[in-house]
Amino acid sequence: MSTLHTVNKSPFSTQTLLSCLSHAQDGDAVLMIEDGVYGAAKGTGVADAVAAKAGKVSIYVLQGDMAARGIDAARLIDGISAVDYAGFVRLAAEHDRAQAWL
Amino acid sequence: MKFGIVVSEGPYTHQASDTAYHFAKAALEAGHEVPRVFFYHDGVNVGTRLSVPPQDERNIQANWTALGKAHGIDLVICIAAAQRRGLLDENEASRQGKDANNIAEGFRISGLGQLIEMGIQTDRLMTFGD
Amino acid sequence: MSEVVKKFLYVNRKAPYGTIYALEALEVVLIGAAFDQDVSMAFLDDGVFQLVKDQNTKEIGVKNFSPTFRALGDYEVTKLYVEAESLAERGLTEDDLQEIVYEDEDDDWAEKPSIRIVSRDEMAAVMADQDVILSF
Numbered sequence: 001m002s003t004l005h006t007v008n009k010s011p012f013s014t015q016t017l018l019s020c021l022s023h024a025q026d027g028d029a030v031l032m033i034e035d036g037v038y039g040a041a042k043g044t045g046v047a048d049a050v051a052a053k054a055g056k057v058s059i060y061v062l063q064g065d066m067a068a069r070g071i072d073a074a075r076l077i078d079g080i081s082a083v084d085y086a087g088f089v090r091l092a093a094e095h096d097r098a099q100a101w102l
Numbered sequence: 103m104k105f106g107i108v109v110s111e112g113p114y115t116h117q118a119s120d121t122a123y124h125f126a127k128a129a130l131e132a133g134h135e136v137p138r139v140f141f142y143h144d145g146v147n148v149g150t151r152l153s154v155p156p157q158d159e160r161n162i163q164a165n166w167t168a169l170g171k172a173h174g175i176d177l178v179i180c181i182a183a184a185q186r187r188g189l190l191d192e193n194e195a196s197r198q199g200k201d202a203n204n205i206a207e208g209f210r211i212s213g214l215g216q217l218i219e220m221g222i223q224t225d226r227l228m229t230f231g232d
Numbered sequence: 233m234s235e236v237v238k239k240f241l242y243v244n245r246k247a248p249y250g251t252i253y254a255l256e257a258l259e260v261v262l263i264g265a266a267f268d269q270d271v272s273m274a275f276l277d278d279g280v281f282q283l284v285k286d287q288n289t290k291e292i293g294v295k296n297f298s299p300t301f302r303a304l305g306d307y308e309v310t311k312l313y314v315e316a317e318s319l320a321e322r323g324l325t326e327d328d329l330q331e332i333v334y335e336d337e338d339d340d341w342a343e344k345p346s347i348r349i350v351s352r353d354e355m356a357a358v359m360a361d362q363d364v365i366l367s368f
């Protein structure tokens with residue numbers, strides 16, 4: 001049993017991403033969407049916290065939101081993969097429940 | 103698989119109703135079902151037919167109406183949230199003694215029970231808000 | 233109303249009054265109670281502020297809905313998980329929260345506390361044990 005967590009907040013304005021990461025269980029997936037995608041970039045103040053969790057949970061970023069905000073795939077923290085909306089749906093179907101961190 | 107979707111922010115200010123729309127569309131394209139979308143909090147504002155966005159912008163309400171029509175999605179606006187925010191169908195307008203109604207085609211106003219029922223009857227509940 | 237019983241968790245992560253989420257979340261919980269599901273509520277991050285005692289909204293002209301939490305037991309909503317770390321980070325202890333109790337029908341209607349203070353790891357386990365999670 002596992003959960004797909006979605007985070008839609010910039011980690012520089014709220015604690016949402018950190019709260020999500022501290023509640024995600026091994027084997028869960030975290031998908032950054034909307035302003036949440038800012039948490040996926042290398043070299044930020046939260047990058048270490050994200051990278052530390054990346055081995056235990058699968059971390060994804062929504063491609064369209066990343067592109068809209070000018071984040072290139074090359075800037076993603078190692079281990080984070082981009083998915084499109086179809087990939088979002090696949091993740092939601094693969095995991096047993098979805099939890100939105102608003 | 104059946105996906106239930108909650109939209110809990112209004113259109114244009116927040117991206118939530120856009121993301122929910124793209125998710126619903128992708129789910130349907132992948133062969134899943136989206137029996138119902140429940141609009142709550144400011145999300146109820148998606149269902150007004152009186153919004154007139156600029157021609158070169160997406161029309162969020164029209165997109166939902168079209169998607170709902172094409173796939174038989176039950177687009178439900180929460181009555182309690184709608185009453186606070188001035189979203190009325192013909193029935194509610196006359197019941198409340200208001201001189202107009204503004205609900206868009208394909209949407210209907212109903213109770214919070216529809217949200218719980220959606221959680222019971224679908225396989226996954228997806229929330230899009232802020 | 234329904235034969236299916238699912239585990240529903242209402243996740244509250246926002247403070248009251250500044251935005252409407254806390255109040256409208258409570259409205260869902262009250263309506264949802266009629267569906268006889270297995271309901272729990274989670275309070276973490278700023279959501280713990282919803283349960284603070286002595287809320288007085290007279291001067292802001294907004295309805296004080298905090299007494300409604302004390303009525304949840306009558307709706308058979310008796311599991312209110314509150315995260316200890318979230319309290320501590322905000323300088324709060326359990327004593328700062330209002331007392332919320334329910335009568336346990338399986339134990340001769342003994343009065344029991346609805347608030348269960350849990351660690352972050354325990355909260356994560358509660359979340360991972362649900363069928364449906366509604367976030368506010």
